[in-house]
Amino acid sequence: RKPKGFPPGPDWLPILGSARELAQLRKETGYLYKACEELVHRYGPVVGLRVGKDRQVIVSGYEAIREMSSREDFDGKPRGPLYETRTFNMRRGLLLTDSDFWLEQRKFVIRQLREFGFGRRGMAELVQDEAGELVKAFEEKLSASPEGAIVPMHDAFGLYVLNTLWTMLASIRYTPEDTELVTLQALLNDLFTRLDMAGALFSQFPVLQYIAPDASGYTEFVTIHQRLWKFLRIEIDRHIETYDPNEMRDFMDVYIKMIKESGQDSTYSELQLLAICMDMFMAGSETTSKSLGFGFLYLLRHPEVQQRVQEELDAVVGPSRRPELADRPNMPYTDSVALESIRMFMGRTFGVPHRAVKDTHLMGHFIPKETMMIVNIPSVLMDKRVWGDPENFRPERFIRDGKVHIPDEYLPFGFGKHRCLGETLARSNVFLFTASLLQRFDFRVPPGEPLPSTQCVDGVTAATVPYSALVTHRVYA
Numbered sequence: 001r002k003p004k005g006f007p008p009g010p011d012w013l014p015i016l017g018s019a020r021e022l023a024q025l026r027k028e029t030g031y032l033y034k035a036c037e038e039l040v041h042r043y044g045p046v047v048g049l050r051v052g053k054d055r056q057v058i059v060s061g062y063e064a065i066r067e068m069s070s071r072e073d074f075d076g077k078p079r080g081p082l083y084e085t086r087t088f089n090m091r092r093g094l095l096l097t098d099s100d101f102w103l104e105q106r107k108f109v110i111r112q113l114r115e116f117g118f119g120r121r122g123m124a125e126l127v128q129d130e131a132g133e134l135v136k137a138f139e140e141k142l143s144a145s146p147e148g149a150i151v152p153m154h155d156a157f158g159l160y161v162l163n164t165l166w167t168m169l170a171s172i173r174y175t176p177e178d179t180e181l182v183t184l185q186a187l188l189n190d191l192f193t194r195l196d197m198a199g200a201l202f203s204q205f206p207v208l209q210y211i212a213p214d215a216s217g218y219t220e221f222v223t224i225h226q227r228l229w230k231f232l233r234i235e236i237d238r239h240i241e242t243y244d245p246n247e248m249r250d251f252m253d254v255y256i257k258m259i260k261e262s263g264q265d266s267t268y269s270e271l272q273l274l275a276i277c278m279d280m281f282m283a284g285s286e287t288t289s290k291s292l293g294f295g296f297l298y299l300l301r302h303p304e305v306q307q308r309v310q311e312e313l314d315a316v317v318g319p320s321r322r323p324e325l326a327d328r329p330n331m332p333y334t335d336s337v338a339l340e341s342i343r344m345f346m347g348r349t350f351g352v353p354h355r356a357v358k359d360t361h362l363m364g365h366f367i368p369k370e371t372m373m374i375v376n377i378p379s380v381l382m383d384k385r386v387w388g389d390p391e392n393f394r395p396e397r398f399i400r401d402g403k404v405h406i407p408d409e410y411l412p413f414g415f416g417k418h419r420c421l422g423e424t425l426a427r428s429n430v431f432l433f434t435a436s437l438l439q440r441f442d443f444r445v446p447p448g449e450p451l452p453s454t455q456c457v458d459g460v461t462a463a464t465v466p467y468s469a470l471v472t473h474r475v476y477a
């Protein structure tokens with residue numbers, strides 16, 4: 001039964017709830033975010049649904065999202081098999097935890113990451129080094145065919161983005177030869193195209209875990225996560241074995257120190273460390289690399305944007321030294337290309353869901369305790385009233401009087417207490433990776449191929465369709 005005053009939305013059928021209407025809309029429009037656009041059109045900015053066992057509310061538009069994200073009533077994170085299976089059937093990590101446990105852990109993680117790299121100087125060096133490695137990888141591809149190489153771009157960045165994070169976490173750099181890591185990234189990417197931020201079939205209809213574990217995707221979900229746990233566990237064990245209390249090498253060391261010092265009843269544990277690493281692995285690397293994937297797709301479609309970035313690079317950096325993060329204030333156009341790349345990615349991706357921790361109201365509607373709140377970020381980042389032409393890749397939209405101006409409605413990193421803690425690193429990576437590649441190379445559509453499509457692949461986070469670029473060395477005048 002719909003609770004009285006619950007937000008308007010599709011009918012609730014027995015067992016299925018609104019799942020059929022939502023699935024139908026998704027089929028017609030091709031994407032969950034487009035289906036939600038249609039629901040907003042029909043019912044308004046706060047839409048109420050029931051999908052299987054989950055009572056869900058889709059929150060859309062700047063006003064509603066800002067209000068929801070800034071109120072403690074909605075600071076909870078969803079419960080249920082999807083969210084807990086990934087962390088050993090417990091509520092662990094940072095992405096999907098709440099209450100005092102999450103507050104304490106989030107505070108600790110932010111403080112320690114600042115120590116090991118988020119602080120401006122440390123992070124700048126780290127990101128610059130990794131951008132250098134990325135350029136080197138492209139140089140190698142070109143060494144075999146100096147007249148130009150066809151490079152798959154949609155997955156060109158994952159490893160290097162992950163390295164910026166993993167150096168801080170565990171002093172590790174991976175290479176393309178680390179096959180288990182490359183396989184894991186591919187498996188997770190693939191898995192994420194079959195789930196979405198609103199849940200998974202086996203989570204909304206938990207009985208499917210038992211009667212149809214394979215068909216509902218449950219077995220695959222568990223198997224891939226077990227493989228990831230094993231992979232991350234090896235590094236944690238290595239840190240425990242070589243731990244020296246007098247020499248803190250990275251985040252893992254300080255976390256282990258905290259476990260040793262804080263005792264059994266504290267929120268610090270090896271499983272929590274493993275869950276934090278897993279959250280970082282997922283939230284930190286694929287979001288940034290997919291933003292870069294969207295960015296380069298639009299650069300191929302808009303050679304004039306690429307040329308303007310290169311003109312700015314020539315004027316500010318020149319050909320003989322590498323771009324640095326310190327150049328960013330003098331490169332508003334390239335910085336805006338980074339902002340626009342992230343907008344194009346999150347303009348098709350939902351935020352991490354929240355949960356109402358008590359009976360409350362939002363925009364005049366009654367929201368019962370335990371309702372899952374789905375944050376429709378595309379409704380703001382693709383809002384015509386805010387951006388005018390949101391579908392167009394137009395970095396100039398962020399420039400006012402020659403400086404970068406970020407409107408309040410630019411919220412790809414969320415809002416409020418759960419706001420993304422990797423924003424600084426993500427923006428730095430997208431800026432510097434883009435600048436470093438465009439300083440050395442030109443990117444064009446391979447001869448005979450059409451422009452890469454802007455149709456994306458739906459999933460937990462949106463991805464570009466696979467595409468390649470013809471990469472050549474830049475010729476300086």
Ligand code: HEM
Pocket residue numbers: 069094095096106165279280283284285287288291342346350351352353412413414415416417418419420421422423425426427
């Ligand atoms: C372009 C890249 C990125 C985008 C678009 C992005 C976006 C987001 C969004 C929308 C949220 C949810 C905020 C909310 O619930 O209101 C979030 C949370 C989070 N992000 Fe990011 N993120 C990015 C990169 C990163 C990076 C590099 C890291 C790692 C350092 C990271 C770690 C996290 C964590 C741990 C959370 C959970 C925060 C909490 O609930 O306390 N993200 N991110």
